[in-house]
Amino acid sequence: MLDDLxxxxxxxxxxxxxxxxxxxxxxxxxxxxxxxxxxxxxxxxHDSNGNKIxxxxxxxxCVAAGYGRQxxxxxxxxxxxxxxxxxxxxxxxxxxxxxLAQKISQIAPEGFEHVFFACSGSEAVDSALRTARVYWxxxxxxxxxxIIGREYGYHGSTTxxxxxGGMKDMxxxxxxxxxxxxxxxxxxxxxxxxxSPEEFGLYAAKEVEKKILELxxxxxxxxxGEPIQGAGGVLIPPETYWPEINxxxxxxxxxxxxxxxxxxxxxxxxxxxxxxxxxKPDMMTTxxxxxxGYLPLSAMLMNNRVADxxxxxxxxxxxxxxxxxxxxxxxxxxxxxxxxxxxxxVEGATxxxxxxxxxxxxxxxxxxxxxxxxxVGLIGAIELTADKRTRKFFEKNGxxxxxxxxxxxxxxxxxxxxxxxxxxxxxxxITEAEIELFAAMAxxxxxxxxxxxxxxxxx
Numbered sequence: 001m002l003d004d005l006x007x008x009x010x011x012x013x014x015x016x017x018x019x020x021x022x023x024x025x026x027x028x029x030x031x032x033x034x035x036x037x038x039x040x041x042x043x044x045x046h047d048s049n050g051n052k053i054x055x056x057x058x059x060x061x062c063v064a065a066g067y068g069r070q071x072x073x074x075x076x077x078x079x080x081x082x083x084x085x086x087x088x089x090x091x092x093x094x095x096x097x098x099x100l101a102q103k104i105s106q107i108a109p110e111g112f113e114h115v116f117f118a119c120s121g122s123e124a125v126d127s128a129l130r131t132a133r134v135y136w137x138x139x140x141x142x143x144x145x146x147i148i149g150r151e152y153g154y155h156g157s158t159t160x161x162x163x164x165g166g167m168k169d170m171x172x173x174x175x176x177x178x179x180x181x182x183x184x185x186x187x188x189x190x191x192x193x194x195x196s197p198e199e200f201g202l203y204a205a206k207e208v209e210k211k212i213l214e215l216x217x218x219x220x221x222x223x224x225g226e227p228i229q230g231a232g233g234v235l236i237p238p239e240t241y242w243p244e245i246n247x248x249x250x251x252x253x254x255x256x257x258x259x260x261x262x263x264x265x266x267x268x269x270x271x272x273x274x275x276x277x278x279x280k281p282d283m284m285t286t287x288x289x290x291x292x293g294y295l296p297l298s299a300m301l302m303n304n305r306v307a308d309x310x311x312x313x314x315x316x317x318x319x320x321x322x323x324x325x326x327x328x329x330x331x332x333x334x335x336x337x338x339x340x341x342x343x344x345x346v347e348g349a350t351x352x353x354x355x356x357x358x359x360x361x362x363x364x365x366x367x368x369x370x371x372x373x374x375x376v377g378l379i380g381a382i383e384l385t386a387d388k389r390t391r392k393f394f395e396k397n398g399x400x401x402x403x404x405x406x407x408x409x410x411x412x413x414x415x416x417x418x419x420x421x422x423x424x425x426x427x428x429x430i431t432e433a434e435i436e437l438f439a440a441m442a443x444x445x446x447x448x449x450x451x452x453x454x455x456x457x458x459x
Contacts (some may be wrong), residue, residue, distance in 0.1 A: 009299060017383075022195075036180050042067060043066060043430050045067075051413050053412050054412060054414065056426050057116075057416050057426070058425050058427045060261060061288050064265060065429060067340065069294075071335055074292075076294070083327050084341070087322060093325065094296055094325065095229060099334055101299075102297055112301045116300040117319060117326075119326075119329075120156065120323050121288060122158040122297060124261065124286065126156070126160045128224070129164060131310065132283070133145055134314060135306055136221055138313050139309065144220060146179045146219050146221060147179065147221060147224060148212070149165055149182045149223050149225070150166050150185040150225055150253075151166040151231060151232075152167070152232030153165045153167075153259075155224060161175075164224050166185070170187060184203075186204040187233070188200045191393075205240070208245060222254060222257060223245070225258065227272075233421040233423070234421070236374055240389075243278065252357075255283065257282065258279050258284045258285075260286045262288060264267060265340065266289060266345055267378060267425065269347065269350030272284065273376075276376060281300050282303040286386075287299070289336075292339075294324075294336070317418075336395055340428070346428070352432075353376065354429075355376050355435055356375070357373055360438075361373050363442055363443035364447075368450065380424050381418075381421050381426070382421070384400050385420070394420055401421060405417040405422070407446075407449050408445040411441045
């Protein structure tokens with residue numbers, strides 16, 4: 001009935017008239033017209049023009065269990081019919097929120113026994129940043145306010161999250177508050193120069209120590225970092241990086257916040273990127289894969305060091321959201337985590353990711369514009385470069401990436417471009433046959449991109 005009523009609607013015009021999109025040049029969007037996604041199943045999207053597109057980005061890194069999972073729909077329906085909503089203020093709770101907090105504490109690293117719920121990764125990050133400052137205020141050290149992040153870091157788009165991150169365009173548009181600083185990221189391919197990855201990992205970590213000494217450890221509240229910097233280009237730190245960060249934060253009594261919004265819940269082949277890299281955080285922020293994107297939900301995890309102070313000494317915690325611990329979102333998250341466990345999707349990400357990188361290397365690795373194929377589990381990137389021998393990038397960084405992204409979509413594959421780096425993060429349910437197809441579509445798109453680049457040089 002609804003489909004009949006909506007038949008004949010000009011969706012592009014209606015969207016342009018009323019819908020303001022995130023991270024969008026709206027003038028350009030209105031000139032080109034929006035893509036209307038109408039349905040999805042497994043790893044595939046369908047649009048209103050009849051195109052079938054493999055979603056190589058799992059939405060925005062989040063659809064871990066794949067699209068069209070009726071058990072998640074049923075979990076939401078069942079909970080909504082019983083208790084659609086009530087808040088967790090006023091000393092109240094609900095069954096799914098309690099059970100989900102327990103479940104997360106069971107799969108989290110040892111010592112993480114307390115969970116605070118919000119709706120988005122940005123809100124989880126805001127919560128962690130505020131909590132870090134509350135922690136130090138409670139301990140009589142209110143001067144410890146400064147947050148150290150990293151260039152290319154992404155911690156959400158709220159003002160606090162944008163300030164903690166290292167995206168210059170976001171800073172330019174109001175996301176640049178006092179008491180936030182950024183340091184060199186562990187991006188060996190782009191920043192490592194002549195150093196080996198191991199040497200550069202230590203060098204990048206010591207830039208954090210250098211900044212702490214410059215600011216004074218007595219003024220620094222926390223260091224925040226993604227285990228793998230996702231939106232910044234899937235920047236995978238050398239193995240020497242995180243152990244040194246652990247040492248530095250412990251030595252100077254700086255809280256360590258692991259932003260697990262992308263890496264959390266199986267993306268790396270471990271439950272958390274923290275597990276994969278051996279990070280020793282005081283807080284973790286999670287979202288995305290927690291519900292596979294089916295409903296908004298995020299969680300900030302506190303280890304006992306932080307939670308004990310807030311519970312026993314802080315008094316009232318003046319922070320929270322209307323939808324913190326939303327019962328329907330929590331019910332869906334519980335079922336989603338059950339799926340990830342029962343279908344062994346977390347463990348399976350390791351072998352699937354290795355196979356995907358192998359096939360991509362075979363398909364595009366020899367192209368002169370492909371400098372590196374890298375990844376951990378089912379998150380990865382392909383660097384596009386003007387000279388792979390010297391790791392030299394193209395002029396007007398981002399232009400070639402945009403060309404490649406468009407070729408990918410035309411060939412039925414959704415990939416994301418960050419600068420001239422192509423990112424991929426498919427659902428954890430992707431099969432071996434779909435991995436073969438992923439690589440075949442990427443081959444066509446990257447070869448077309450190379451042809452375009454050669455044609456420009458020849459002119």
